[in-house]
Amino acid sequence: MEMVPAKTTIREVARAAGVGIGTISRVLNSSSQVSRKTRAHVLDAIRRLGFRPNAQARRILKRRSEMVCFLLSNRDFLHPFHARILQGVESHASGLKQHVLFAALHYSPRTPPHKIDLPPVLQEHGLIDGVILAGTVYPNLLQRIESMQMPSVAFSNNVVGMDDGQQFDQVGFDDFKGMLHATRHLIGKGHRQIVFAGDISYPWLHRRFEGYRQGMRENKLKPVLIKGRSHLSFGDFGQGSVGRILSRRPRPTAVVAGNDEIAYGLWRSLCRQGVKVPDEISLVGFDDREEAVLMDPPLSTVRVHKEEIGETCMKMLLERLHHPQMAFSQRVLPTEFLIRGTVRQLD
Amino acid sequence: MEMVPAKTTIREVARAAGVGIGTISRVLNSSSQVSRKTRAHVLDAIRRLGFRPNAQARRILKRRSEMVCFLLSNRDFLHPFHARILQGVESHASGLKQHVLFAALHYSPRTPPHKIDLPPVLQEHGLIDGVILAGTVYPNLLQRIESMQMPSVAFSNNVVGMDDGQQFDQVGFDDFKGMLHATRHLIGKGHRQIVFAGDISYPWLHRRFEGYRQGMRENKLKPVLIKGRSHLSFGDFGQGSVGRILSRRPRPTAVVAGNDEIAYGLWRSLCRQGVKVPDEISLVGFDDREEAVLMDPPLSTVRVHKEEIGETCMKMLLERLHHPQMAFSQRVLPTEFLIRGTVRQLD
DNA sequence: CTGAAAGCGCTTACAG
DNA sequence: CTGAAAGCGCTTACAG
Numbered sequence: 001m002e003m004v005p006a007k008t009t010i011r012e013v014a015r016a017a018g019v020g021i022g023t024i025s026r027v028l029n030s031s032s033q034v035s036r037k038t039r040a041h042v043l044d045a046i047r048r049l050g051f052r053p054n055a056q057a058r059r060i061l062k063r064r065s066e067m068v069c070f071l072l073s074n075r076d077f078l079h080p081f082h083a084r085i086l087q088g089v090e091s092h093a094s095g096l097k098q099h100v101l102f103a104a105l106h107y108s109p110r111t112p113p114h115k116i117d118l119p120p121v122l123q124e125h126g127l128i129d130g131v132i133l134a135g136t137v138y139p140n141l142l143q144r145i146e147s148m149q150m151p152s153v154a155f156s157n158n159v160v161g162m163d164d165g166q167q168f169d170q171v172g173f174d175d176f177k178g179m180l181h182a183t184r185h186l187i188g189k190g191h192r193q194i195v196f197a198g199d200i201s202y203p204w205l206h207r208r209f210e211g212y213r214q215g216m217r218e219n220k221l222k223p224v225l226i227k228g229r230s231h232l233s234f235g236d237f238g239q240g241s242v243g244r245i246l247s248r249r250p251r252p253t254a255v256v257a258g259n260d261e262i263a264y265g266l267w268r269s270l271c272r273q274g275v276k277v278p279d280e281i282s283l284v285g286f287d288d289r290e291e292a293v294l295m296d297p298p299l300s301t302v303r304v305h306k307e308e309i310g311e312t313c314m315k316m317l318l319e320r321l322h323h324p325q326m327a328f329s330q331r332v333l334p335t336e337f338l339i340r341g342t343v344r345q346l347d
Numbered sequence: 348m349e350m351v352p353a354k355t356t357i358r359e360v361a362r363a364a365g366v367g368i369g370t371i372s373r374v375l376n377s378s379s380q381v382s383r384k385t386r387a388h389v390l391d392a393i394r395r396l397g398f399r400p401n402a403q404a405r406r407i408l409k410r411r412s413e414m415v416c417f418l419l420s421n422r423d424f425l426h427p428f429h430a431r432i433l434q435g436v437e438s439h440a441s442g443l444k445q446h447v448l449f450a451a452l453h454y455s456p457r458t459p460p461h462k463i464d465l466p467p468v469l470q471e472h473g474l475i476d477g478v479i480l481a482g483t484v485y486p487n488l489l490q491r492i493e494s495m496q497m498p499s500v501a502f503s504n505n506v507v508g509m510d511d512g513q514q515f516d517q518v519g520f521d522d523f524k525g526m527l528h529a530t531r532h533l534i535g536k537g538h539r540q541i542v543f544a545g546d547i548s549y550p551w552l553h554r555r556f557e558g559y560r561q562g563m564r565e566n567k568l569k570p571v572l573i574k575g576r577s578h579l580s581f582g583d584f585g586q587g588s589v590g591r592i593l594s595r596r597p598r599p600t601a602v603v604a605g606n607d608e609i610a611y612g613l614w615r616s617l618c619r620q621g622v623k624v625p626d627e628i629s630l631v632g633f634d635d636r637e638e639a640v641l642m643d644p645p646l647s648t649v650r651v652h653k654e655e656i657g658e659t660c661m662k663m664l665l666e667r668l669h670h671p672q673m674a675f676s677q678r679v680l681p682t683e684f685l686i687r688g689t690v691r692q693l694d
Numbered sequence: 695c696t697g698a699a700a701g702c703g704c705t706t707a708c709a710g
Numbered sequence: 711c712t713g714a715a716a717g718c719g720c721t722t723a724c725a726g
Binding site for chain 2: 094123127264296
């Protein structure tokens with residue numbers, strides 16, 4: 001059946017079924033106004049001829065492409081974190097017969113909006129119905145997308161430098177609460193000397209730091225920030241700061257790392273110096289990346305439901321498409337604290 | 348400019364420029380048969396009206412969608428390895444104004460070809476020009492794709508169970524030679540007692556094992572296979588087999604791991620048992636995954652140029668589209684041995 | 695319920 | 711070089 005050179009057109013099906021082309025179309029679009037009998041004939045003809053309607057021709061009339069773009073900005077590579085978001089987008093999309101185009105973009109926050117060199121997918125008109133913004137999103141990109149009247153939803157955790165006035169649809173998770181829970185967990189286990197390691201010039205690390213701070217304060221504990229040097233990778237940062245952490249007096253019994261990469265770097269350094277985790281020092285991360293499970297013992301960390309983020313982005317984008325006038329919304333998804341092996345009960 | 352509700356059509360541009368619609372189309376398609384003067388007028392009108400041609404309408408006449416699908420099969424998640432291939436596909440594609448749809452599929456090798464439940468992207472007719480098959484490709488999937496007359500290129504390293512008769516376009520890297528070089532490297536460093544760790548029921552690990560074997564044989568050394576149990580993850584496999592490796596007499600001075608995941612598992616176990624890498628035992632991996640750099644010292648391994656694989660897949664698919672009758676081809680890309688810290692010079 | 699017609703926004707021979 | 715017309719493969723009022 002599928003061997004038929006698929007050039008069969010709706011007209012040929014109409015002839016074969018002895019009806020007009022409009023009727024074929026109605027059957028295709030499962031319009032209710034076709035008699036059972038006619039429908040059966042048509043369906044049969046379609047099967048016999050191996051007919052499949054031309055996707056492009058349908059789209060032109062539907063005024064909707066049923067395609068969205070997943071745009072990854074300013075990332076050298078599609079990290080598992082974003083890959084999972086993409087998968088969430090795709091799985092939700094494909095269930096609804098929507099398609100997902102993958103595109104990458106590199107741009108500077110200082111480029112004027114209209115000068116940003118968008119990928120071809122976003123340049124063509126009518127190719128996509130909307131875009132999901134992942135990776136780092138600066139105000140200029142958002143402005144550009146808006147000026148094109150292109151519906152969009154942003155993964156909000158990596159949105160940077162947006163002033164409060166700017167409204168847009170966004171989905172993200174709660175950095176603050178995630179870290180608050182992690183900190184409370186440590187305190188619940190009897191820890192008092194807890195430091196935070198991370199470069200808080202990144203907005204998301206800053207929010208996590210605030211969560212940590214809140215946890216410390218509500219327990220009358222003094223928050224301590226081990227700042228990083230921003231030119232270091234997170235992993236190197238972790239390694240570099242071990243010395244500073246261990247030399248503090250009183251010596252910290254636990255470290256809250258801004259993310260798993262930092263935690264991994266810390267762990268590796270600790271190993272090297274013969275400091276045992278969690279026996280001598282407890283460790284907690286954030287993100288639940290691969291590194292977390294590669295550690296020994298595996299890292300207690302804050303899990304982010306990445307697929308769910310993707311799924312929610314897709315959902316929200318679809319809502320936006322159906323209700324263009326709807327007010328902008330922001331969804332914040334909860335995180336989950338994963339107890340694994342790097343936190344020790346004190347006392 | 349981009350503020351104009353982008354419903355401008357070619358007819359309005361024609362009116363504004365005082366020419367026929369055919370001329371607009373010719374300018375759009377940079378046909379040479381338009382005078383400089385007319386072209387300038389048209390271009391000006393296009394700019395003034397903020398006109399952008401409707402992508403769908405163009406495609407219907409071009410008989411080409413300029414879209415390809417990157418199909419990831421039987422993977423629970425888009426691992427960095429495949430993510431990099433996807434990026435290679437995308438970057439090459441976008442340079443040529445081609446677009447990339449991402450889709451995932453789960454299927455059994457035993458499902459009859461026509462019963463495989465393809466993702467929506469592959470069900471619509473005319474939506475994509477071709478497909479790049481990544482993830483595990485069994486004969487039934489390939490047959491199905493062929494029966495649809497859908498041009499395709501497969502990433503060949505994960506193709507499984509294909510009999511020699513079946514021809515198809517494929518791109519991959521050289522498992523055999525990659526491991527041969529790695530083995531020779533170890534031998535060059537004075538190692539003689541070298542074992543291979545990996546479950547060779549995976550075809551790609553089998554090929555790597557053969558490369559190792561060749562390296563051993565050409566140096567009159569006896570190859571030793573540390574088999575895995577296939578229900579274990581690669582990482583656990585590595586950990587589980589350390590005991591068996593260390594208890595061999597004479598004790599191996601080096602391990603060739605079937606991939607980096609296994610190498611990482613081995614390393615972690617070795618660490619735990621206090622066996623130093625590379626002082627007491629050398630270690631070599633394959634793939635250059637993230638794990639390789641997370642080890643301490645970083646793993647010497649065989650690098651695979653993943654972006655290049657993606658790029659080559661895209662190139663080959665485009666060739667196929669332009670030359671449907673062309674003979675099938677298979678490209679094997681070279682690998683590169685990365686000397687990092689896990690191999691010690693003996694003597 | 696159904697056919698014949700008009701139309702979506704383009705491209706491409708066909709004449710000139 | 712360029713316009714007017716036919717046509718791509720569909721959908722959708724418009725009549726009946």
